[in-house]
Structure formats: C-alpha cells, structure tokens
Amino acid sequence: MSLVLTCLTDHEKLSRDSLEVLGAGKILAAELGARLAAAVIGAETGALCAAAGEYGASKIYSVQDDTLEQYYCEGYLAALEAVCRESEPAAVLFVTNTQGRELAPRLARRLGKAALVDCLNFSVNRETGCIIFTKPVFGGKAMAQAVLGGFPAVVALRRRSFEPAQPEQVEPEIIQVKPASIPPNPFKLIERVEEQQAGVRLEDARVVVSGGQGLGGPENFAMLEELASLLGGAVGASRVAVDSGWVSSSKQVGQTGKIVAPDIYLAVGISGACQHLAGCSGSKVIVAINTDPEAPIFGAARLGVVGDYRDILPPLIEKVKEIV
C-alpha cells in the first residue's frame, strides 16, 4: 500500500501547521487509497510520535539523533532523505512555513524530482493516478494546475488552506530510521532575536487591522493599534509599509508574509495588490477604507468605505469603545 508522508518539523508538541499538513495528508491518502504516514525528527521523538498517532498517522518514521535537537536545514534534509528512501512515499507534504519552504525544493532535488511550493489544493486523476496540484502564480492573478513527474510528489501547502486534522487515535507502527550520516550545520548561530508579541498572534487573531501606503508614515499605525487592541485583534501591514520601515516585517500580510483568516480584515490605506490579497483572502469579511474608489481593494472587499481613514477611524474607535 502506498504512503502519503507528512513532514512534521515541530519539537514535542504538534503545531497548527503540523495539524494542517496531517489534515491535508488524510484527504490525499483517502483519495489515493494510501496510508497516512508522518516523519518526525529530533533528539527525542517519543512525544511527537505519540501525538502524530493521536491525529491519524498510522506509520511513523522517526529519526532520533542528538545532533537534531534543534532544527537546521542540512540536518533535517539528511533525515528526510533517509526517510523517503526507506518509505518510498507517493507524496511528501510540507506546510509552506519557514522550514517547509526551504526543505521541500531541496529534498525534491535530492530525490531527483521537482517540487511545488505554496499549493492551495490537489485532486487525483482516477485514471492516471496523477496528483494535480493547484498553485497561485503571478502574485495570485492566475491559478496554475501542475503535475509532478514520477513519485514522490514533493509539495509544500499554503498555510490555512486545509483544516487541521481532528483527533483520531490509531495504533501507529513506529519505524526508526538511521541516516548514513548527518552533516553538521554549516552556519553558526550568533544571535537570535525573537520578537515579543503584545496581545494576540497575527495569524490567530479574530480581527486584523492592516495599514498600507495610504497611512503615510509609522506614527499613524498607533490608531490601528488602538482599534485592534480594543477588538482583541492584531495589526498587520502591506509590503510597502514594511519596506518603508514603518512596521517590522513579521507584520507583513501577503503571499510572502503572514497568511491570515480572521472574521474581520480591515484594510486601511491599502490599494489591494494581488500578492497582498493572497494573504487575507480567507477572511470572513474584508473591509476596505480607502480614499480612491477605484482601488483594487474594493474588488476584493465585502464592505467598503470611501474616504480618508483619519476621518473614519477616530469615530469608529469611539463607537467600538461603546459596544465592547
């Protein structure tokens, strides 16, 4: 029976990303009539093996080695290559996060295959058994469907494109894999600066208030911060605002930034480039505030306010204070 291998790059606990890849893997395995497998890597993988089993992975490939205590690309690649050679999966799935983004193309190359990154969906052609992947191209202006030649098909799926897997206890078969050699990290860590997040994480926020070029400077983000915090939400930004140095890049929403799916996405002074919309199109209601009624953002928003945000946000903040 063929395998769909999901690559979990967490330590100890399964992240939302890993649950999503397991969720997607379950769907693909059902379509292919394959078994859902997971690769777990670390110095001590026991807890992750158990967690993957609780979410439906019936075959777990574990690579346990002291050198793999912390994630590093070269080490994980060696581990995943060994797992793929041992398991011969039909498909290898990642999430397009920092790790999946670099692992998928390099792993595929080592297996003599090509990869696809940032895929939104897949379907299986019943006659040929081919898996057809859908991927946005041209910054989201077009959708491409593509087939990867040969097996495995190595793919990284866009975050928030699949529902996280639901608990489903299976008694997993655990296979320990020993790579022939694990190369050391070619890079030495000098310093890691983790940004302290005040309030909710952007990706988990129920309300996101984002600002763009129209804000004209960093000082005006204060108003957005106030509104977001009143609503228990988080502040996001367009790429222009990040490139101008108004906010840190961890706030960037879009194809190459954070992918968010809040109940309300309030886009303030954002023109609405496709690559930005790619990061917020899963929102329940997009609200656009913009002075230019022709701005593309109105083509994507459910509700639009034409006007200067400086006239609209202050009364909006007052009103929100009354009701929350």
Next chain:
Amino acid sequence: MQIMVCLKQILDPELPPRDFRLKQGEMAPVTEGIPLVMSSFDQNALEVGLQLREKMAGATLTAVTVGPEGASDVLRKALAVKADQAVRVPLEQDCKLSSRIVAVLLANAARQLRADLVLCGRQAGDWDGSQVGLTLAEELGWPCANLVTGIEPGPGGLVLRRELEEGYELIEGSAPLVAVVTNHETNVLRIAKVKDTMAAMRKKVEIFEPDGIKADLQGGGIELVSLEIPVKEVNCEIIPGEDGREKADNLIKRLLELKVL
C-alpha cells in the same frame, strides 16, 4: 570575493488584475505592450550584494540572468547601480514552473565565474516558484541560507541576517554559499544616477552559452496542465454616510448584522 547575483526579468507585477490576460491556448500571459521589470526580490538580492561589496575590498559583483536577448535590460539596470560585470545565459523558452532548468544554468554560470557567494531573490514575481536559489545550492553542493535580508563581512566569514517567523537571527557561514534574499527596509534597491544609466547602455553583456547542458532542459519534472484567471465574485457594498462619523456608525451596524463583531 566574487559575488554573483541572479536576476530575472518578469512581467510588471504592479499590472492591475484587470489588465492581466492569458494568451489563448498557450498557458502563458499576454506580454505585448506590458512593461517588463526586474523581479522585486531580485532587486533586494542585488542591493544586499552591492552593500556587501562596498564593505569588502577587492570584491566584485556580477549580475547574471537567464533569458532571451531582451532580458539584458535587467542586467543594464544592475550595471547602472554599479555591478562590475553582467552575464546572460541565452534561453528563449519561459521555464514557467520548471525552476530546475534555470537552477542548472545558473549553477553552471557560478562555476564559470568562480563565484564565492550566489545571491537570489526568494521567488520571482511571475511564476512564484520559490525554488531557484535553493535548488541552485543543491546543484553546487553549497550551504544555503533562506530568507536573508542582509550580509556583512565577519571575523569568521560572512554574517547573515535571516528572517524568522517572529524576529530574526544572525548566523555566520563561510563561502562558498548561496543566500536567498527577502525584502526588508534595509535592502530596497538604490536608484541609479542618470549618468550611470547612460554609461550602462554602452557596457558589454557577456554571453555564457548553455551548450553542454541543453539536453537536460526538457520538462524539468513539472508539467503545467492548466492556467486560469480565477473568477472573483465579491460585490463590494459601499457604506453610505455624509461624513466620517456616519460612515463609522453604518460600518459598525453592518458588521453587527453580519455577526462578525
């Protein structure tokens, strides 16, 4: 230190969606009459390379592109911001999602140039493949740092600033290596002086023929089966109001009605 920066010429990504069209039956966009530009993350990579060169005595920077003759425009742009040298690897076809082909050609160029450091943008703004830099590193067997925003010379080699999900890290590596660059306020490409732009028009673009590897260029392991422009069915409801206050009130009312507030 030989720095090689990989640049791609693409359809202007700022083109509004309403002007973006596909060629009939070709799985390719209409390019006639649409400006072609240097892919934006490649601009960031170029700026990172220029800043590093300024800090390293004797370093040279070579801009390389894979593409048809017209793609030399991005090389001229690089020469205008003072790249030392420009190289084009001629390739008529658009590789679309088959990044492998481009990675093989660029790896070959890196060997020919005896490059120590190869810089690429994280993804091209046309096909968004996101893998040329990473697979190029595999082709060369070099270490690769992804999502780099800046590079400085350090005591033990090069110090790279790398974006994390929340924050950043500084890592040290030694050449040869590949760095895949993402955007940051510190790496927005400088603007060329008019006289340098003029001078760049007269500079020579070297040609590296991809002779020996032509046989390898079929397919690249990815078959594109369809390309479509998605149909958007959003009808934006414009919130009425005479002034800001009225608009704000009406907006809150609608959000409450939609049960999202």
